[in-house]
Amino acid sequence: MLETFPSAAAVGEACAHAVAACLKDALRTRGRAGLVATGGRSPGPVYDRLKDADLDWARVVVTLSDERCVDMSSEESNARQVRERLLTGRAAKAHLLPLWPKPDPAALAALTPFDAVMLGMGEDGHVASLIPGDPGLSQALATPDLLADVPEGLGKPPVPRVSLTLSALLNSRAIFLLVAGEAKRQVIDRAKAGDDLPVARLLNQAQVAVRVFWSPSH
Known part of the structure; x- marks a missing residue:
C-alpha cells in the first residue's frame, strides 16, 4: 500500500505515469475521462509531468477534491493552482469544473465514477x-x-471550504494519495492500525484501490 520514493521528483514521475495510464484507459474504453485534482504542495511535481502526457486532453474533465471559498484569482484557490500548474501545455485543452462557486450537482455526478x-x-x-x-x-x-x-x-487558511465527501471520493476507479515527510508517514501507520482519522476511512476499505506515494521530503 505504501510505495516509497527517494524524492518528490520521483513521486511526481511515478504518480503522473500512473494517473495518465488511468486517463488513457478511460479514453480508450469510455471516450472520456474524469480526474480529481487536489491542492497543496505535494501534487505540484505530479502536475509538472502530467501536463505533458500524450492524451486527448480535450476529452478530459478535471475537478477538485476540495476548494477554499475564495475567488479563483486568489492565491488560496486550489483551482488557480491547477490552472497554472496542470492545465498548461498539452493539458490546456482539458475542461475544468471548479467546486467554487458550487457546480451543478448533475455536472459533477456525470463525472462519476472518477477515473483517478x-x-x-x-x-x-x-x-x-x-x-x-x-x-x-x-x-x-x-x-x-x-x-x-x-x-x-x-485548516490553513481557516476559510470556509467545500469538499468532496467520502462517498464521492470512493466513487472512483483509483485513488492516489501523496504523502511527504516522516511525520505524515507515522500518520499513515496510525491510520492503518485503526486510529479514527479521515484518511483511515480511505485506507481501510475495499471498494477502491488506494496507492500511497511517500517521499522523505517535499
Whole structure:
C-alpha cells in the first residue's frame, strides 16, 4: 500500500505515469475521462509531468477534491493552482469544473465514477477538506451526497471550504494519495492500525484501490 520514493521528483514521475495510464484507459474504453485534482504542495511535481502526457486532453474533465471559498484569482484557490500548474501545455485543452462557486450537482455526478482521484494529507489525518474537529465531519463521512460544506476556522487558511465527501471520493476507479515527510508517514501507520482519522476511512476499505506515494521530503 505504501510505495516509497527517494524524492518528490520521483513521486511526481511515478504518480503522473500512473494517473495518465488511468486517463488513457478511460479514453480508450469510455471516450472520456474524469480526474480529481487536489491542492497543496505535494501534487505540484505530479502536475509538472502530467501536463505533458500524450492524451486527448480535450476529452478530459478535471475537478477538485476540495476548494477554499475564495475567488479563483486568489492565491488560496486550489483551482488557480491547477490552472497554472496542470492545465498548461498539452493539458490546456482539458475542461475544468471548479467546486467554487458550487457546480451543478448533475455536472459533477456525470463525472462519476472518477477515473483517478489525487489527494494529499495533513498531519491531522485530513484528506480533501474532511478535517478533524469539523462538527459536520461525521455527516460528510456518511452522506451519499457528493459535496459537503466546511465552516471557517478549520485548516490553513481557516476559510470556509467545500469538499468532496467520502462517498464521492470512493466513487472512483483509483485513488492516489501523496504523502511527504516522516511525520505524515507515522500518520499513515496510525491510520492503518485503526486510529479514527479521515484518511483511515480511505485506507481501510475495499471498494477502491488506494496507492500511497511517500517521499522523505517535499
